[in-house]
Amino acid sequence: xxxxxxxxxxxxxxxxxxxxxxxxxxxxxxxxxxxxxxxxxxxxxxxxxxxxxxxxxxxxxxxxxxxxxxxxxxxxxxxxxxxxxxxxxxxxxxxxxxxxxxxxxxxxxxxxxxxxxxxxxxxxxxxxxxxxxxxxxxxxxxxxxxxxxxxxxxxxxxxxxxxxxxxxxxxxxxxxxxxxxxxxxxxxxxxxxxxxxxxxxxxxxxxxxxxxxxxxxxxxxxxxxxxxxxxxxxxxxxxxxxxxxxxxxxxxxxxxxxxxxxxxxxxxxxxxxxxxxxxxxxx
Amino acid sequence: xxxxxxxxxxxxxxxxxxxxxxxxxxxxxxxxxxxxxxxxxxxxxxxxxxxxxxxxxxxxxxxxxxxxxxxxxxxxxxxxxxxxxxxxxxxxxxxxxxxxxxxxxxxxxxxxxxxxxxxxxxxxxxxxxxxxxxxxxxxxxxxxxxxxxxxxxxxxxxxxxxxxxxxxxxxxxxxxxxxxxxxxxxxxxxxxxxxxxxxxxxxxxxxxxxxxxxxxxxxxxxxxxxxxxxxxxxxxxxxxxxxxxxxxxxxxxxxxxxxxxxxxxxxxxxxxxxxxxxxxxxxxxxxxxxxxxxxxxxxxxxxxxxxxxxxxxxxxxxxxxxxxxxxxxxxxxxxxxxxxx
Amino acid sequence: xxxxxxxxxxxxxxxxxxxxxxxxxxxxxxxxxxxxxxxxxxxxxxxxxxxxxxxxxxxxxxxxxxxxxxxxxxxxxxxxxxxxxxxxxxxxxxxxxxxxxxxxxxxxxxxxxxxxxxxxxxxxxxxxxxxxxxxxxxxxxxxxxxxxxxxxxxxxxxxxxxxxxxxxxxxxxxxxxxxxxxxxxxxxxxxxxxxxxxxxxxxxxxxxxxxxxxxxxxxxxxxxxxxxxxxxxxxxxxxxxxxxxxxxxxxxxxxxxxxxxxxxxxxxxxxxxxxxxxxxxxxxxxxxxxxxxxxxxxxxxxxxxxxxxxxxxxxxxxxxxxxxxxxxx
Numbered sequence: 001x002x003x004x005x006x007x008x009x010x011x012x013x014x015x016x017x018x019x020x021x022x023x024x025x026x027x028x029x030x031x032x033x034x035x036x037x038x039x040x041x042x043x044x045x046x047x048x049x050x051x052x053x054x055x056x057x058x059x060x061x062x063x064x065x066x067x068x069x070x071x072x073x074x075x076x077x078x079x080x081x082x083x084x085x086x087x088x089x090x091x092x093x094x095x096x097x098x099x100x101x102x103x104x105x106x107x108x109x110x111x112x113x114x115x116x117x118x119x120x121x122x123x124x125x126x127x128x129x130x131x132x133x134x135x136x137x138x139x140x141x142x143x144x145x146x147x148x149x150x151x152x153x154x155x156x157x158x159x160x161x162x163x164x165x166x167x168x169x170x171x172x173x174x175x176x177x178x179x180x181x182x183x184x185x186x187x188x189x190x191x192x193x194x195x196x197x198x199x200x201x202x203x204x205x206x207x208x209x210x211x212x213x214x215x216x217x218x219x220x221x222x223x224x225x226x227x228x229x230x231x232x233x234x235x236x237x238x239x240x241x242x243x244x245x246x247x248x249x250x251x252x253x254x255x256x257x258x259x260x261x262x263x264x265x266x267x268x269x270x271x272x273x274x275x276x277x278x279x280x281x282x283x
Numbered sequence: 284x285x286x287x288x289x290x291x292x293x294x295x296x297x298x299x300x301x302x303x304x305x306x307x308x309x310x311x312x313x314x315x316x317x318x319x320x321x322x323x324x325x326x327x328x329x330x331x332x333x334x335x336x337x338x339x340x341x342x343x344x345x346x347x348x349x350x351x352x353x354x355x356x357x358x359x360x361x362x363x364x365x366x367x368x369x370x371x372x373x374x375x376x377x378x379x380x381x382x383x384x385x386x387x388x389x390x391x392x393x394x395x396x397x398x399x400x401x402x403x404x405x406x407x408x409x410x411x412x413x414x415x416x417x418x419x420x421x422x423x424x425x426x427x428x429x430x431x432x433x434x435x436x437x438x439x440x441x442x443x444x445x446x447x448x449x450x451x452x453x454x455x456x457x458x459x460x461x462x463x464x465x466x467x468x469x470x471x472x473x474x475x476x477x478x479x480x481x482x483x484x485x486x487x488x489x490x491x492x493x494x495x496x497x498x499x500x501x502x503x504x505x506x507x508x509x510x511x512x513x514x515x516x517x518x519x520x521x522x523x524x525x526x527x528x529x530x531x532x533x534x535x536x537x538x539x540x541x542x543x544x545x546x547x548x549x550x551x552x553x554x555x556x557x558x559x560x561x562x563x564x565x566x567x568x569x570x571x572x573x574x575x576x577x578x579x580x581x582x583x584x585x586x587x588x589x590x591x592x593x594x595x596x597x598x599x600x601x602x603x604x605x606x607x608x609x610x611x612x613x614x615x616x617x618x619x620x621x622x623x624x
Numbered sequence: 625x626x627x628x629x630x631x632x633x634x635x636x637x638x639x640x641x642x643x644x645x646x647x648x649x650x651x652x653x654x655x656x657x658x659x660x661x662x663x664x665x666x667x668x669x670x671x672x673x674x675x676x677x678x679x680x681x682x683x684x685x686x687x688x689x690x691x692x693x694x695x696x697x698x699x700x701x702x703x704x705x706x707x708x709x710x711x712x713x714x715x716x717x718x719x720x721x722x723x724x725x726x727x728x729x730x731x732x733x734x735x736x737x738x739x740x741x742x743x744x745x746x747x748x749x750x751x752x753x754x755x756x757x758x759x760x761x762x763x764x765x766x767x768x769x770x771x772x773x774x775x776x777x778x779x780x781x782x783x784x785x786x787x788x789x790x791x792x793x794x795x796x797x798x799x800x801x802x803x804x805x806x807x808x809x810x811x812x813x814x815x816x817x818x819x820x821x822x823x824x825x826x827x828x829x830x831x832x833x834x835x836x837x838x839x840x841x842x843x844x845x846x847x848x849x850x851x852x853x854x855x856x857x858x859x860x861x862x863x864x865x866x867x868x869x870x871x872x873x874x875x876x877x878x879x880x881x882x883x884x885x886x887x888x889x890x891x892x893x894x895x896x897x898x899x900x901x902x903x904x905x906x907x908x909x910x911x912x913x914x915x916x917x918x919x920x921x922x923x924x925x926x927x928x929x930x931x932x933x934x935x936x937x938x939x940x941x942x943x944x945x946x947x948x949x950x951x952x953x
Contacts, residue, residue: 008842008845016738016843026732030754030755036766037766056321056325092660114933116925116926118922119673122680122922125906135355146669150666204757207760207761208760221307221335228307228337229337242768249769264757347908348910349907446884446905448909473700475701482882482883484883
């Protein structure tokens with residue numbers, strides 16, 4: 001083996017191990033984040049955190065009960081507004097549309113997907129806050145719903161398209177009309193993928209803060225109904241983190257742990273659902 | 284699957300009905316009085332469980348804007364609305380917006396200098412110089428001259444100001460404009476100015492947090508923020524030439540003159556007030572209430588709160604280092620309550 | 625609800641509507657129209673959004689025109705608004721994020737695609753995907769409490785000590801600022817670079833690699849000199865995607881950048897970015913010009929991400945086509 005070859009082999013081994021280092025660094029960041037949250041937030045996650053309302057400034061013992069419920073309401077609204085649009089739009093794209101319409105709709109969805117969340121916030125403010133003259137859970141849900149639409153649309157379309165042609169043809173051969181085929185054959189067989197999509201879209205918007213700043217605003221109390229401002233976990237984390245109060249910092253950590261825990265669990269479940277039985281081949 | 288959807292829809296519907304009984308009022312604005320307001324609204328809710336006043340501390344500029352837009356029921360600011368802003372409100376709502384002073388507070392120069400725990404003396408020239416970027420080191424003669432006996436490091440001063448539109452900024456720049464001609468022409472007084480130097484913090488909270496974490500920094504915050512976070516704050520030389528440390532007495536003394544000559548709309552500046560006890564960077568802070576509220580329940584609830592605030596509410600002020608309103612002002616405000624239709 | 629009247633040639637109008645009604649009864653036409661409505665609403669919303677951004681920024685566009693992008697004065701008192709500090713901040717932090725994330729990300733992608741056995745690669749990719757799901761505000765939380773103090777106490781003083789002669793590392797060590805924001809952004813965009821690059825690298829036809837190895841290249845040489853250049857377009861696309869993400873990041877940036885509209889050569893200086901200033905000043909911008917200037921900033925951000933996303937898509941599509949089109953001998 002001559003010198004040059006030895007050198008090349010050394011470079012090869014070195015560079016390849018460097019790439020391994022890169023991969024390890026990237027993955028370990030996730031565990032670092034989780035670690036910090038568990039260490040700092042774990043101690044503060046208590047019963048009072050989940051059940052108490054925020055206390056006045058400077059007083060201890062406050063909790064984030066209203067933020068948790070607020071987030072739940074916002075996400076429910078977001079799903080109610082975003083999922084049907086994305087789902088039914090995807091059915092149109094996969095089953096009914098021509099290529100030009102499909103291109104336009106997909107392009108618009110991709111555009112919407114790429115819009116920074118703060119700009120969605122501006123849009124939702126001018127559409128759902130100003131005309132009604134108040135900040136509201138509805139406006140917040142609207143903003144989050146907007147963000148769910150493109151994810152749901154594109155992904156559902158993929159899964160609908162992946163249903164084997166044979167299933168469609170079989171249904172048609174048996175005399176089913178198009179909509180019946182869709183409702184009873186195609187959608188049910190793609191339901192795993194669609195469920196995954198909804199879960200992932202949910203997890204994606206669960207952590208969004210910027211669109212809520214101008215729409216749901218915030219609330220120190222419970223938010224009755226849908227037309228009042230409401231507290232939410234991400235906004236609460238933001239407000240408490242930039243404050244100077246130690247007690248609020250601890251609550252921010254706890255809230256961060258709860259929020260991230262929720263998002264990670266949903267992601268893992270969603271991927272588990274997907275892995276367990278979709279007939280899409282991984283190329 | 285269908286069952287899950289069904290349960291979800293039922294829960295959804297219930298959530299909508301939840302607590303539909305209580306009246307919810309939303310206000311937004313100044314961070315300056317936020318500790319006071321959060322205490323007040325909490326106490327008032329305990330006494331009147333049917334009324335929830337949700338106050339969001341987003342800065343005085345936010346309070347002015349959102350009450351003008353009509354997206355909140357009332358605003359809060361420590362920088363009174365100027366004539367243009369009043370006119371904008373009038374044009375938009377066909378009624379006026381009323382200023383109601385709530386408490387008096389002090390804006391203090393707070394700092395974090397390693398090794399210095401004493402209260403430094405600041406002359407107005409020093410403060411203006413620091414914020415203009417002319418005085419750059421802690422041991423500058425303008426600062427050291429007033430603090431003989433305290434050894435100041437030769438470190439760079441890290442200036443912190445408010446990032447967003449703030450009434451606290453208004454009070455601070457109002458004071459600087461009165462004591463420094465250069466500041467007045469170069470920067471001016473407003474809720475948001477073009478700062479010659481410095482780092483931005485969000486809200487009184489953000490500035491306090493930044494000061495706590497950044498050595499060699501100086502910033503301006505409302506008194507309670509410095510006190511409850513145990514960061515040192517300085518004495519400021521007032522118009523009579525005396526170095527005064529911010530205190531309830533100093534703030535009340537500053538307001539004494541204004542109390543006797545209070546204009547009808549309550550918009551008044553008490554910075555750099557005369558008198559040897561007066562703390563020069565004091566200010567009223569106001570609630571902004573539309574003079575016409577069409578929702579009768581909300582109107583009565585707000586008026587009820589304001590009456591309570593002028594009476595029992597004042598008792599909570601001193602514990603949080605805010606000064607009570609002078610009794611002349613309270614009397615005027617009680618009469619002004621009738622203007623809310 | 626629009627009704628389409630089809631005129632069937634040769635038959636009267638009655639026959640046409642009868643055919644239509646027959647289709648309706650099948651339910652297919654209703655299904656088609658209903659789902660079309662939803663699909664169309666997506667387009668409508670997007671158009672409306674762009675329109676709102678355009679209309680909502682009319683005042684400063686007419687008043688300042690192009691000088692909006694050249695001026696660095698942001699003065700709400702005297703009604704002077706210039707976007708330069710925010711554009712600068714956005715670009716600097718994103719550039720720094722790319723500088724850190726691209727080598728790390730592409731390196732990791734190479735490892736995952738070329739070296740790691742499939743099971744390991746899939747497991748690691750799973751974790752990377754989870755990292756991509758972490759919300760911005762959590763990064764901000766960690767940024768404020770972990771990264772900023774680390775920067776202020778350890779890293780920035782070291783940088784000043786050893787590299788302080790460069791204008792890049794001068795000025796006081798705040799902890800907050802461009803450098804910190806860049807580092808936090810880098811962590812946030814790495815997952816996107818890794819997952820897309822990995823897909824692209826995996827799609828490079830095997831014969832490319834094998835041909836190189838057959839010619840005597842080492843593993844690294846075959847990867848770096850053959851596979852990666854082949855996938856170059858797609859990797860560039862992933863970089864554009866990551867960049868588009870970085871540009872629009874709001875919460876994590878606004879919590880660590882220092883919120884000061886300043887243009888400074890020093891990375892240690894505090895600054896501001898477009899997304900960050902909108903988040904902190906929108907709720908309180910009094911006066912039409914102020915509000916609309918912020919909306920114009922939003923429009924700028926939207927256009928930037930739009931262009932980048934478009935370019936990214938093109939590059940990725942082109943590279944994938946190359947991969948699948950070529951070489952199955």
